[in-house]
Amino acid sequence: MGEENKVILHGTWSSTYSKRVELALKIKGIPFDYVEENLSNKSDLLLKYNPVYKKIPVLVHQGKPIAESLVILEYIDETWNYEPRLLPDDPYESATLRFWVGYVQQKIAFENVCEKLRVLEEGIKSSSFAEKKPNFHGQNLDLLDIMMVATLGAFRAQEEFLGVKIIDPEKYPLIFKWVTDLMELPVVKEITPPHDELVSFLQKFKQAALKFPTN
Ligand SMILES: N[C@@H](CCC(=O)N[C@@H](CS)C(=O)NCC(=O)O)C(=O)O
Structure with missing residues (x-):
């Protein structure tokens, strides 16, 4: 280049x-x-x-x-408007996908994450692309797959750090399968920080927050 x-x-x-x-x-x-x-x-x-x-x-x-x-x-x-496309060509499908991308961006954080995951699970099941999730074709991830794995891919480190279950496979089977299948893809493994480094990062972050409380 x-x-x-x-x-x-x-x-x-x-x-x-x-x-x-x-x-x-x-x-x-x-x-x-x-x-x-x-x-x-x-x-x-x-x-x-x-x-x-x-x-x-x-x-x-x-x-x-x-x-x-x-x-x-x-x-x-x-x-780089060639395959794999991050957004579908169909305008309605693209709008629905961006709707859920916005939801993950705004709502999937630490607080009340369980309720938000339930809404996401139900929303995806009844969406126009329900049949396609969570099935991947090779490494053709779209914008929502990227959001899901970047946002929730560290859930095991967060579960270990917090001592609670975040993505319970019985409560959120679709999200659990979706995120864990994505985490198995070589391209995702390449960008995922090692589990132990993430856990120790979260611990250090907490210690720093306790030392310098914001309020
Ligand atoms: N809305 C932004 C958020 C990015 C963001 O929060 N970045 C953080 C790191 S995770 C940052 O650069 N923080 C530095 C700061 O706030 O001073 C995006 O989607 O790119």
């Missing part, structure tokens, strides 16, 4: 937002350089590229920066 077409991702290894982008680039087979950012000492380049939010991930393509993970994912699919 010539310098003018270069793709660079600024991210951090533990960020689910960076992982979304890394996964999309790998699924599409787009070569890229990766810059690991230290969020407690952000690089001048990151501040220049994302002066509004000052956050990772930032994708730089042809020298131009794009910020916000979901914006970046759509940019990737529009720019």
